[in-house]
Amino acid sequence: MTAQAVSRKKHGVSWGQVFVNVTLILLVLIWTIPTIGLLISSFRTRFDIQTSGWWTVFPHRDWVTVEEFQPGPEVDRDGVMNLAGAQGTFEEFRAGITLPDGRRVLWIGNKRIGRVAVQERQWVMNTNFTLENYQEVLGGKTFEVKQPDGSTITVQGSDFSSAFINSLIVTLPATVIPILIAAFAAYGFAWMKFPGRRLLFTMVVALLVVPLQIALVPILKDYVRLNLNGTFLGIWLAHTGFGLPLATYLLFNYISSLPRDILESAFIDGASHFTIFTRLILPLSVPALASFAIFQFLWVWNDYLVALIFIGASPDSQVLTQRIAEMVGSRGNDWHLLTAGAFVSMLLPLIVFFSLQRFFVRGLLAGSVKG
Amino acid sequence: MASVTYRHVWKRWGDVVAVRDFNLAIADKEFMVYVGPSGCGKSTSLRLLAGLEEISEGEILIGDRVVNDVPPKDRDIAMVFQSYALYPHMTVYDNMAFGLKLRKTPKAEIDRRVKEAAEILGITQFLDRKPKALSGGQRQRVAVGRAIVRNPQVFLFDEPLSNLDAKLRVQTRAEITKLWQRLGTTFIYVTHDQVEAMTMATRIAVMKDGVLQQVDTPQHLYNKPGNVFVAGFIGSPSMNFFDVTLVEADGKMYVDGGTFRLEVSPKHLEVARKYKGQQVIFGVRPEDIQAKQYAPPGISPAHLKAKVDVTELMGNEIFCYLLTGKKSFLARLDPRTEAHPGDTIELTVNMDNIHFFDPKTEQRLN
Numbered sequence: 081m082t083a084q085a086v087s088r089k090k091h092g093v094s095w096g097q098v099f100v101n102v103t104l105i106l107l108v109l110i111w112t113i114p115t116i117g118l119l120i121s122s123f124r125t126r127f128d129i130q131t132s133g134w135w136t137v138f139p140h141r142d143w144v145t146v147e148e149f150q151p152g153p154e155v156d157r158d159g160v161m162n163l164a165g166a167q168g169t170f171e172e173f174r175a176g177i178t179l180p181d182g183r184r185v186l187w188i189g190n191k192r193i194g195r196v197a198v199q200e201r202q203w204v205m206n207t208n209f210t211l212e213n214y215q216e217v218l219g220g221k222t223f224e225v226k227q228p229d230g231s232t233i234t235v236q237g238s239d240f241s242s243a244f245i246n247s248l249i250v251t252l253p254a255t256v257i258p259i260l261i262a263a264f265a266a267y268g269f270a271w272m273k274f275p276g277r278r279l280l281f282t283m284v285v286a287l288l289v290v291p292l293q294i295a296l297v298p299i300l301k302d303y304v305r306l307n308l309n310g311t312f313l314g315i316w317l318a319h320t321g322f323g324l325p326l327a328t329y330l331l332f333n334y335i336s337s338l339p340r341d342i343l344e345s346a347f348i349d350g351a352s353h354f355t356i357f358t359r360l361i362l363p364l365s366v367p368a369l370a371s372f373a374i375f376q377f378l379w380v381w382n383d384y385l386v387a388l389i390f391i392g393a394s395p396d397s398q399v400l401t402q403r404i405a406e407m408v409g410s411r412g413n414d415w416h417l418l419t420a421g422a423f424v425s426m427l428l429p430l431i432v433f434f435s436l437q438r439f440f441v442r443g444l445l446a447g448s449v450k451g
Numbered sequence: 452m453a454s455v456t457y458r459h460v461w462k463r464w465g466d467v468v469a470v471r472d473f474n475l476a477i478a479d480k481e482f483m484v485y486v487g488p489s490g491c492g493k494s495t496s497l498r499l500l501a502g503l504e505e506i507s508e509g510e511i512l513i514g515d516r517v518v519n520d521v522p523p524k525d526r527d528i529a530m531v532f533q534s535y536a537l538y539p540h541m542t543v544y545d546n547m548a549f550g551l552k553l554r555k556t557p558k559a560e561i562d563r564r565v566k567e568a569a570e571i572l573g574i575t576q577f578l579d580r581k582p583k584a585l586s587g588g589q590r591q592r593v594a595v596g597r598a599i600v601r602n603p604q605v606f607l608f609d610e611p612l613s614n615l616d617a618k619l620r621v622q623t624r625a626e627i628t629k630l631w632q633r634l635g636t637t638f639i640y641v642t643h644d645q646v647e648a649m650t651m652a653t654r655i656a657v658m659k660d661g662v663l664q665q666v667d668t669p670q671h672l673y674n675k676p677g678n679v680f681v682a683g684f685i686g687s688p689s690m691n692f693f694d695v696t697l698v699e700a701d702g703k704m705y706v707d708g709g710t711f712r713l714e715v716s717p718k719h720l721e722v723a724r725k726y727k728g729q730q731v732i733f734g735v736r737p738e739d740i741q742a743k744q745y746a747p748p749g750i751s752p753a754h755l756k757a758k759v760d761v762t763e764l765m766g767n768e769i770f771c772y773l774l775t776g777k778k779s780f781l782a783r784l785d786p787r788t789e790a791h792p793g794d795t796i797e798l799t800v801n802m803d804n805i806h807f808f809d810p811k812t813e814q815r816l817n
Contacts, residue, residue: 341536344503349550349601350524359549363540 262327529598716751
């Protein structure tokens with residue numbers, strides 16, 4: 081290769097890297113900015129949330145009233161007025177008249193008893209933060225809220241704690257059960273010889289394309305007959321069924337790529353299929369198990385549809401997503417609670433992700449075969 | 452008794468025949484090496500014995516017992532894999548103890564055997580390490596140790612040295628031989644490296660395309676290869692082959708290659724007479740061709756002239772690629788030989804060590 085070609089290639093690579101990096105940065109921004117907004121909003125007061133955007137907590141230039149007065153009755157509100165050095169009609173004052181020095185004069189309120197404010201641009205931050213949203217969301221049945229005017233009112237709290245526990249009760253078994261079954265199945269498909277293996281595996285993979293929505297009604301009918309409706313067992317089974325095809329497929333890919341020699345060696349050492357599975361396959365598949373566990377956990381934790389259908393509206397067994405959705409419905413404008421609730425529901429998935437993340441390290445197999 | 456017998460063993464995958472009518476009797480305490488180019492069925496033959504593949508036809512006996520339907524774990528064998536196949540999440544100790552634990556051997560007994568094997572292999576200080584903290588050679592020892600502790604009737608080795616570097620390979624080769632002498636057990640060893648086969652085996656089975664070509668002691672295999680393939684495969688650099696006619700003149704027999712004519716030694720006269728006037732394949736090993744002035748005494752010499760094509764100085768000898776007519780061949784010359792590309796030099800062939808093969812069947816004639 082000539083030097084020119086080398087430099088051209090280098091050039092191309094660097095542009096490619098720039099493109100990749102820019103794309104990644106964009107993706108990260110697109111995903112994180114709304115989340116940050118949500119986080120900030122969850123600490124803002126109800127009044128602030130309803131009157132200004134979350135970005136106003138950052139330093140920005142805004143109009144600040146430096147002088148305010150009540151125009152006297154002698155001012156002709158229907159004609160051209162002369163107020164604070166500005167001249168204009170009522171409509172013009174309502175829209176704000178900018179003075180030559182950059183200040184503006186603004187009519188606030190109605191024509192009769194409104195006030196006139198002189199405002200100027202200043203750097204301001206809106207740092208009126210509060211923990212009340214979280215206290216209200218987490219804090220049990222009733223909660224006292226201080227109003228801006230100093231009085232207190234008693235608010236019916238959302239009591240997330242029971243919903244949180246319900247979510248855990250649903251999610252943990254609905255994560256563990258499919259992983260266990262799928263790991264067994266994946267081992268069987270990968271390493272055991274039996275007639276119809278290929279066909280069965282193809283069927284399992286084909287199930288990946290079936291949307292779960294079409295199964296909801298038939299399953300619901302069966303659950304009603306079996307008295308499983310509204311029970312935790314019912315939703316565990318539902319999530320297990322919906323999660324199994326993907327779990328089997330993912331784990332199959334991993335388990336079938338384990339070195340054949342290791343398994344054969346274990347066979348000669350006298351291991352049965354079950355021993356190989358428990359003593360070799362499971363410990364060696366931890367990265368795959370962990371990554372699927374994260375998928376399944378997030379999916380079940382964030383699931384609303386399946387929970388809504390199989391658990392229903394019974395308040396005792398409602399999960400977090402249902403409670404959050406209900407908050408929108410029952411409280412309409414209570415964004416401040418919604419933001420806090422959403423963040424509470426995000427907390428556990430984040431913990432799960434970061435604690436299982438270390439299992440993603442490659443090279444767990446390092447040392448078993450050559451090297 | 453830990454003899455191993457293959458009786459008309461076939462292995463087929465669909466239409467592909469991996470092993471074809473394999474017959475072999477391996478005696479107790481023998482060191483048998485299966486050798487052949489890749490894809491010749493040597494590993495498959497071993498895996499059939501281990502029970503890792505199912506036999507399509509025929510039967511395999513370990514001792515007096517037909518093991519066709521015996522699962523691997525009950526065949527009383529141990530196998531060392533090319534990739535070592537250590538359990539990556541277990542320590543060296545647990546790797547070696549795994550098989551014994553599964554067999555419910557008492558703890559004290561496991562401990563004794565593992566320590567003893569570690570002692571033999573010099574890996575005692577690594578017992579607490581995981582495989583990934585070991586070098587290739589050390590992993591290899593652990594793999595062997597895992598086989599030893601089981602105290603099996605037959606040891607199987609599937610190209611165990613292929614992943615080691617050249618120096619370590621030579622060293623480990625000698626160690627495996629020592630181990631065999633010490634344990635006094637039947638060893639069956641698969642390799643594609645004929646040097647390993649020659650140096651370690653008591654007997655070698657040469658395979659090609661799923662067919663067993665020849666089984667013999669290394670010396671015999673080298674001196675009397677049964678066919679052209681074995682002759683070319685065993686020995687490095689490999690044997691030279693020429694298409695020649697056996698002719699008689701003045702009551703003597705000659706090998707006539709067109710550009711050269713070599714007198715057949717008395718040792719091979721009888722065979723040469725039998726095929727008089729016929730075309731045969733004439734084989735001679737590179738070390739049996741010398742420059743005339745350095746030819747060793749006590750041989751039946753015959754002379755030819757050849758043009759030097761390429762020379763490779765090895766230090767103790769020269770690998771010299773020569774041309775007679777258009778036919779290229781190789782000689783291992785004395786390092787003092789003056790051989791420069793383009794020169795024509797006089798060579799002496801040791802006619803005591805020559806080989807005749809049938810050009811059609813490629814089978815040995817003498």
